[in-house]
Amino acid sequence: MMKSEIAVTIVEINGTKHLSVQPLGYVDDLSKRLYRLGYFTFDVDLRRWLARFDEDLEAALHQEFTGDRHVVSESVVRQDDPPRRQFTPAGAKSVPLSPHWADALRLTEEQLRVKRYSWRTVKSYLSHLRMFFIDHNGLQVDEITEPVIRRYILRRTKSGSYSASTQNQLLNAIKFWFEHVEDHPKTFVDLRPRKPSDLPTVLSVEEVRRLFQAVDNIKHRCILKMIYGGGLRLSEATNLRIADVLSDRMQLFIHGGKGKKDRYTILSQNALDELRVYFQHYRPSYWLFEGQSGGQYSVRSVQSLFRRAVQKSRVNPYATVHTLRHSYATHLLEQGVSLRHIQELLGHESSRTTERYTRVSNDEKRRIISPLDRLDTDEE
Incomplete structure (x- = not known):
């Protein structure tokens, strides 16, 4: 089996060294493995993953991907000249943050990682905060008040499709930054949307x-x-x-489910019978x-x-x-x-x-007779 190369480059962006990772072929679970090592952000324009340079991180990167299927490219390029564009994580505006907001974003990222938040939550929170900080680039931290946050959310909701869950996520991101980075007391912003009472879609x-x-x-x-x-x-x-x-x-062990919680659930005999046939054909390792x-x-x-x-x-x-x-x-x-x-x-x-x-259960509802159907019975 051919090995997939991973090109590692050290680049300097705005005076700060970064590790650049670029796969040169298919790499198993690349994003998750990079996140476990250190929070890498994918840059759409450069089409590579970037993280702040750290010697231990660089060594761990080589150890993680040097194996049977992957090898870190030996041609490691060291580039001291900054690129032409300001680096920003994917999904954010290409606008440079003021130094104090850049520090706030970095400290928030570190706190999220220390508290072992999932990589999806980290990505989401940082994206929301970056846009919020960019929108208030000229303000200082102590100028961010509840009315400021309220006006920002109102502008976002009026600008287009902005779901209740996205609004909650934005508030959670700001709340985390306020409480865990700026060390403010618990902040409860009265801007939570009413929770929609949607019924789940169910198949018969x-x-x-x-x-x-x-x-x-x-x-x-x-x-x-x-x-x-x-x-x-x-x-x-x-x-x-x-x-x-x-x-x-006849059980399945669910490791690290939602909220990083383990649990057991039932294993269907029907599914087990199919699994045994599947194993004979595919032989997963x-x-x-x-x-x-x-x-x-x-x-x-x-x-x-x-x-x-x-x-x-x-x-x-x-x-x-x-x-x-x-x-x-x-x-x-x-x-x-x-x-x-x-x-x-x-x-x-x-x-x-x-x-x-x-x-959504139909069991009890099926026993209910419509008053309209009783009209015909009463007439007879």
Whole structure:
């Protein structure tokens, strides 16, 4: 098997050294592995990953990627001349931050990493804060007050599509910076949007059956059956390791689920039978579901195969992969499983989250006779 090279470059950007990482071929889970070493940010224009230079980080980078499948390129380029453009993380405006805001962003990043926030949360918080800081580049920290934040949010909401969850995320990012970096007392900004009372999309048992029948590939079918059969989140399914399948106990071990919490959920006998056939054909080495070149099966690949299955089976066109998890919970509830047990299987922290499935369950509703139908009975 050919090794995939990774070009490592040391560049100086605005007087600060950075490690630049550029894959020269396919590299398994590159973004996650880089994040574990140190927070790298992908630059869309330069098409490479960047992080502040650190000798220990550079050594760890070589150790991480020098192995059977990957090798760090020996032609390490050392560039002392700054690039022509100001570096900013992907998704942010190319506007230089004032020094005090640049320090605030860096300190926030460090605090997020120390507290072991997920890489998705780190990326999201820093993106929100960078845009907020850019918008208030001329202000000092002590000039950021609740009215300032309120006006900013109002401008953002009026500018276009700005969902309630995005508004909450922005407030959480500002709140984290205020409390954990600037050491302000707990800040509760009264700008939380009303939580929408949306009902989860759920497939019927017959629709789930048709969905599985529309998938010919054994690996693809196994992935979807594991999600539905265990009520898994998409990331939990792609993070499954072979060792997490406890067939003797008919359980799945979910390692580091949402909120970094472990849990056990049920292993379906139907899914286990399919898994055994899948193993004979694919022989995965570590991850339960691996890509063509090894490594974890990607989230986007699962979303793509699910979309094809939805179109072929003609089930609810608004269904997503997460709909399988909603359907699992609803169908358990209709079977008479208690809400408490469903909460544990799904890994919900609050019982209120689980209780919403009582609003989509059809079991009780089917027993209700419409008053219109009784009119015909009474007339007879």
